[in-house]
Amino acid sequence: MKKKKLCLLLIVCSLLLSGCWDANEPERLVYANGFGVDYKDGKVIVYVQIINLGSLAKAESGAGGSTSKADVGRAEGHTFEEAIFNLYHTSDRRMYLGHLSFVVFSEQAIKAGMLEHIADFLDRYRETRYRMYFFATKDSIKDIMLVSPIENIPLAFSRLSDPHDNYRQSSFIPPIDLRELIINFDEPPHQAQIPFLQISKKWTAQDGPKKELLIEKAAIISSNKLISILPKEIMNGARLTNEEFVRDSVYLSKRRNADVSVLVYDKKLKIKPVVDKDGKVRFDIKLKINANIQMLKEQETVNALKKEINQAMRAEVYRTYHFTRKQKIDIFRLSETLYRDDNKTWKKVQKNGLIPLEADTIKSLSINVQLKNSGKMELSPIIGEKKGR
Incomplete structure (x- = not known):
């Protein structure tokens, strides 16, 4: 009698168990x-x-x-x-x-x-x-x-x-x-x-x-x-402020395009809002980045190359900023920086989330280029470097 009750209980419990009747086989999708x-x-x-x-x-x-x-x-x-x-x-x-x-x-x-x-x-x-x-x-x-x-x-x-x-x-x-x-x-x-x-x-x-x-x-x-x-020439300056930036090449002046190839990496960016006495908001931008020389046709000094890389990157940033601000595009997300760092000031100056972007909104731009190495060689071309020796 006990066995019959136990079997009946198992049958009733089995009816409550869920099955896989509605499962989808992966290979059938x-x-x-x-x-x-x-x-x-x-x-x-x-x-x-x-x-x-x-x-x-x-x-x-x-x-x-x-x-x-x-x-x-x-x-x-x-x-x-x-x-x-x-x-x-x-x-x-x-x-x-x-x-x-x-x-x-x-x-x-x-x-x-x-x-x-x-x-x-x-x-x-x-x-x-x-x-x-x-x-x-x-x-x-x-x-x-x-x-x-x-x-x-x-x-x-x-x-x-x-x-x-x-x-x-x-x-x-x-x-x-x-x-x-x-x-x-x-x-x-x-x-x-x-x-x-x-x-x-x-x-x-x-x-x-x-x-x-x-x-x-x-x-x-x-x-x-x-x-x-x-377009591409405008996006050149925007890449340097991307949080996920890993590495990319930087073009120097047109005179030097065929002479030097530079790879920049390990970027550290800091954007700090500054509120003037008249309530105007401006920004100090500090960029620290490492650089490697990938191609070199003429012998150069470290200081000369660092200066030229700095000038090229500075020109890219300002070209991008001035082109985009005229279209009311905050390409460097300065509005977000002010929103997070000084929310009270942001509420006063913003309109639909966007702060005023003027010609002098970037108060200062400091670029610190660390020239780490020039590949396997010194800062002189591989072929023909011994001709003058």
Whole structure:
């Protein structure tokens, strides 16, 4: 009798146990690697790039094979959500967004005010993560998403999916992910800097020219509007104030471009707000940076090179500041510095989070260049250095 009661109790308890009837097998899902968003004729156009995680595993294990083939889907709707669901209707399997790595916006989509709306959608969606990077472009989004990395590198390691690896080698325009985008919009000066993509044909494969992605410009967005697209020569000065700056080259005067190549790294930046007696806010900027000589054609002294590097960097910073301030762009985020260091003064002078940016807002700019070494040699050219001896 006891055994029957025990068996009955086990049967009843088993009915309360949860099963895996609603589980999704990983190999039966379609994995979205990136979204593209365009806007045309009053409709939202959404592109999705699909990644094959099976081929990624083969590449990491050394099994070889083609790993960079991309499939791109397209759908449109009156809203972003409608376009997404229309995209679902054409997918063979359930589309999983947990591995979403990037979102590319067309210039028209940004002008239509879609960036903040879609960022809000991606932030709320349960599957997505903050590690997805944002880009802007004028080129065809479909063509950008069909660009395959060099040497059959997996799509998960492409310029779009993993931009930090390239940035650590040449810290020009920093990548921005969903978390950083939200912070930039929420905090003064409420402006975000997004890398601007272009399709380049500077690489060549065995079967002809090969398309690759080039990032030399930045789109500045504020209040869900596109303010400006800053060119390379203006972004040169902005890179030196980026918190994530690792290393990059600095061009000297045009007379010296072919003579000296300089690599700068290990940047230490300090920006201090100074309030004058009349209430005007200005800033003291101190920059300490190390430099290495990468190429040298003529023998030079340490002091002469340090002076010329200092002058080149100073010119870059001032050129960038004066160009951007005229467009009401706080490229050095001086408004945020004042907001954190002297909130009371910031409240008095700010307007919509942005403080007045005038010609003399930068009170002083101190650049301390430490010339660490010149590679394996002294400060003289390798070839021909003994001719005068």
